[in-house]
Amino acid sequence: MYKKSIDDPAGFWSEIASEFYWKEKWDPEVYTGNLDVTTGPIKIEWFKGGSTNICYNALDRNIETGNGDKIALYWEGNEPGSDVKLTYNELLEKVCQLANYLKHVGVKKGDAVVIYLPMLMELPIAMLACARIGAVHSVVFAGFSAESLAQRIIDCKPKVVITANAVRRGAKAIHLKDIVDNALTESEKSGVPVGLCLTYENHLAMERGATKWQDGRDIWWQDVVPEFPTKCEVEWVDSEDPLFLLYTSGSTGKPKGVLHTTGGYMVYTATTFKYAFDYKSSDIYCADCGWITGHSYVTYGPLLNGATVVIFEGAPNYPDAGRSWDIVDKYKVTIFYTAPTLIRSLMREGNEYVTRYSRKSLRVLGSVGEPINPSAWRWFYNVVGNSRCPISDTWWQTETGGFMITPLPGAWPQKPGSATFPFFGVQPVIVDEKGNEIEGECSGYLCIKRSWPGAFRTLYGDHERYETTYFKPFSGYYFSGDGCSRDKDGYHWLTGRVDDVINVSGHRIGTAEVESALVSHPQCAEAAVVGVEHEVKGQGIYAFVTLVDGVPYSEELRKDLISTVRKQIGAFAAPEKIHWAPGLPKTRSGKIMRRILRKIASRQLDELGDISTLADPSVVEQLIALGDS
Numbered sequence: 001m002y003k004k005s006i007d008d009p010a011g012f013w014s015e016i017a018s019e020f021y022w023k024e025k026w027d028p029e030v031y032t033g034n035l036d037v038t039t040g041p042i043k044i045e046w047f048k049g050g051s052t053n054i055c056y057n058a059l060d061r062n063i064e065t066g067n068g069d070k071i072a073l074y075w076e077g078n079e080p081g082s083d084v085k086l087t088y089n090e091l092l093e094k095v096c097q098l099a100n101y102l103k104h105v106g107v108k109k110g111d112a113v114v115i116y117l118p119m120l121m122e123l124p125i126a127m128l129a130c131a132r133i134g135a136v137h138s139v140v141f142a143g144f145s146a147e148s149l150a151q152r153i154i155d156c157k158p159k160v161v162i163t164a165n166a167v168r169r170g171a172k173a174i175h176l177k178d179i180v181d182n183a184l185t186e187s188e189k190s191g192v193p194v195g196l197c198l199t200y201e202n203h204l205a206m207e208r209g210a211t212k213w214q215d216g217r218d219i220w221w222q223d224v225v226p227e228f229p230t231k232c233e234v235e236w237v238d239s240e241d242p243l244f245l246l247y248t249s250g251s252t253g254k255p256k257g258v259l260h261t262t263g264g265y266m267v268y269t270a271t272t273f274k275y276a277f278d279y280k281s282s283d284i285y286c287a288d289c290g291w292i293t294g295h296s297y298v299t300y301g302p303l304l305n306g307a308t309v310v311i312f313e314g315a316p317n318y319p320d321a322g323r324s325w326d327i328v329d330k331y332k333v334t335i336f337y338t339a340p341t342l343i344r345s346l347m348r349e350g351n352e353y354v355t356r357y358s359r360k361s362l363r364v365l366g367s368v369g370e371p372i373n374p375s376a377w378r379w380f381y382n383v384v385g386n387s388r389c390p391i392s393d394t395w396w397q398t399e400t401g402g403f404m405i406t407p408l409p410g411a412w413p414q415k416p417g418s419a420t421f422p423f424f425g426v427q428p429v430i431v432d433e434k435g436n437e438i439e440g441e442c443s444g445y446l447c448i449k450r451s452w453p454g455a456f457r458t459l460y461g462d463h464e465r466y467e468t469t470y471f472k473p474f475s476g477y478y479f480s481g482d483g484c485s486r487d488k489d490g491y492h493w494l495t496g497r498v499d500d501v502i503n504v505s506g507h508r509i510g511t512a513e514v515e516s517a518l519v520s521h522p523q524c525a526e527a528a529v530v531g532v533e534h535e536v537k538g539q540g541i542y543a544f545v546t547l548v549d550g551v552p553y554s555e556e557l558r559k560d561l562i563s564t565v566r567k568q569i570g571a572f573a574a575p576e577k578i579h580w581a582p583g584l585p586k587t588r589s590g591k592i593m594r595r596i597l598r599k600i601a602s603r604q605l606d607e608l609g610d611i612s613t614l615a616d617p618s619v620v621e622q623l624i625a626l627g628d629s
């Protein structure tokens with residue numbers, strides 16, 4: 001299949017795409033669209049001329065083939081014992097009610113809708129409702145602060161923001177609606193007023209009476225949506241019409257609005273899900289979902305296959321570290337997809353939290369978000385999977401839409417820590433600094449030759465940045481931003497980001513975003529942020545901070561700086577360490593030498609390399625001396 005996918009991409013993908021419902025078939029003449037990424041302007045298109053609807057394919061099509069009474073979603077609440085389930089029929093009804101409501105309030109094809117919801121059923125419902133009417137959803141992770149949410153609202157100018165009043169995670173309740181209120185005030189000040197905030201009352205976390213309210217703008221979901229009809233006509237959209245925007249971090253401060261379109265994304269997420277997890281119709285699939293995973297492998301990929309999905313609202317250590325395996329036994333989960341950071345944190349709690357549960361339903365395990373270190377891989381494999389479940393270590397990105405390098409369970413021998421081989425249609429290459437492809441055993445920068453159906457098509461409102469960031473660094477290829485090595489057997493080993501992006505517990509954070517949050521503090525003159533190895537989170541944020549002249553260092557100021565970052569970006573971006581820096585190592589032209597800062601942060605002081613090109617080499621000594629303060 002791989003060979004066919006490379007030799008004849010048009011034939012390969014059109015055969016698969018034909019399994020879906022298309023209102024109009026794509027034009028076979030132009031079907032292959034543009035796979036070429038060797039010359040600009042980059043314009044990737046798949047199934048051009050076809051019209052379809054991803055919500056129709058995920059729900060109606062499965063119902064028509066007799067799966068209406070099958071469970072589509074199980075929801076497990078934060079508190080053990082709180083749960084809800086929805087069949088495909090019920091899910092479609094709920095999606096249609098919301099879709100009808102959105103139409104009623106004037107949302108039309110192409111309009112943006114921002115969704116700021118925690119892991120409730122309403123999150124996939126809201127995404128599918130937008131897709132049904134051709135609206136473009138933009139989900140903002142509910143861990144983002146008001147300021148980050150506002151920045152995203154200002155960029156995509158939604159007609160509606162959908163949220164919940166609060167969420168419980170572990171023992172804590174987080175008042176989401178307050179965050180949204182602040183974001184909406186901010187966006188209004190910047191000339192982007194949002195007329196409607198549809199708020200789901202999550203009464204297990206907070207009663208509606210306790211929620212701050214702005215009459216005229218705020219509407220309770222439960223008061224309006226259930227009144228609407230449970231059937232809603234589908235808006236047929238072009239293959240290349242936008243499906244969603246998802247903001248992600250890059251190496252500048254401004255988040256990038258990654259734009260995915262409909263046809264190719266649909267075919268690609270469904271196919272990758274099916275093969276990388278060896279999906280069977282009897283499977284029960286559970287994913288730990290953030291960000292893009294919540295789109296491709298909680299909502300679209302699994303539902304397009306007619307799968308049963310378990311989503312979990314809470315924290316994996318609540319009420320104790322056995323919660324994930326409790327869920328596995330409760331729902332007889334067969335495929336369990338999670339992140340290395342979770343594996344490492346549970347590993348520290350000891351095996352008894354795992355072995356207490358049977359886990360005998362498990363068949364395939366999955367990992368995503370960051371490189372999985374071999375010891376975490378082995379624990380996941382031996383302890384969680386009882387040495388009988390293959391692990392799909394799936395390498396992919398927000399930009400790729402779906403899996404790019406991943407094992408196919410059972411198809412070839414695994415190596416702990418290697419994402420193994422490319423998925424169908426994907427041609428990874430490793431290039432050196434000059435952009436030359438390197439063959440055989442090697443390491444370098446990971447790029448992709450030619451496009452694949454799930455590829456993002458642009459950065460919203462900034463096609464030039466799309467070309468510069470991804471296609472200019474190594475001419476003729478898509479550049480992933482990751483380092484990778486290939487061993488003598490051809491296996492791929494991802495080694496982490498090579499750009500100014502830090503991956504903290506699978507959350508992608510740009511160093512520039514953290515730096516600009518720090519320097520917004522009136523007493524901070526300059527900041528330089530690097531990633532350091534972290535036992536559980538994979539990487540931690542380490543910030544070098546220069547204060548305004550005359551301001552003394554203090555513990556209070558350190559805390560204040562950290563809280564500034566929490567407030568501006570979100571708690572997940574809080575620096576692990578603030579390192580006071582009277583000066584930063586700069587070249588004579590004023591460029592900060594991060595290479596040196598990384599070595600100081602990781603205390604690899606004998607590997608500082610040549611520091612003679614610095615404008616003032618003595619700052620290095622100073623920084624080292626202050627390192628333990």
Ligand code: PRX
Pocket residue numbers: 248291292293367368369370371372393394395396397398399419480481482494495496497503506507508
């Ligand atoms: O560095 C790689 C890492 O996560 C980055 C993509 O982050 P994001 O767009 O937020 O998507 C996360 C979920 C797909 C990549 O550039 N990454 C993701 N999966 C893996 C990985 N690194 C190594 N192995 C993986 N399996």
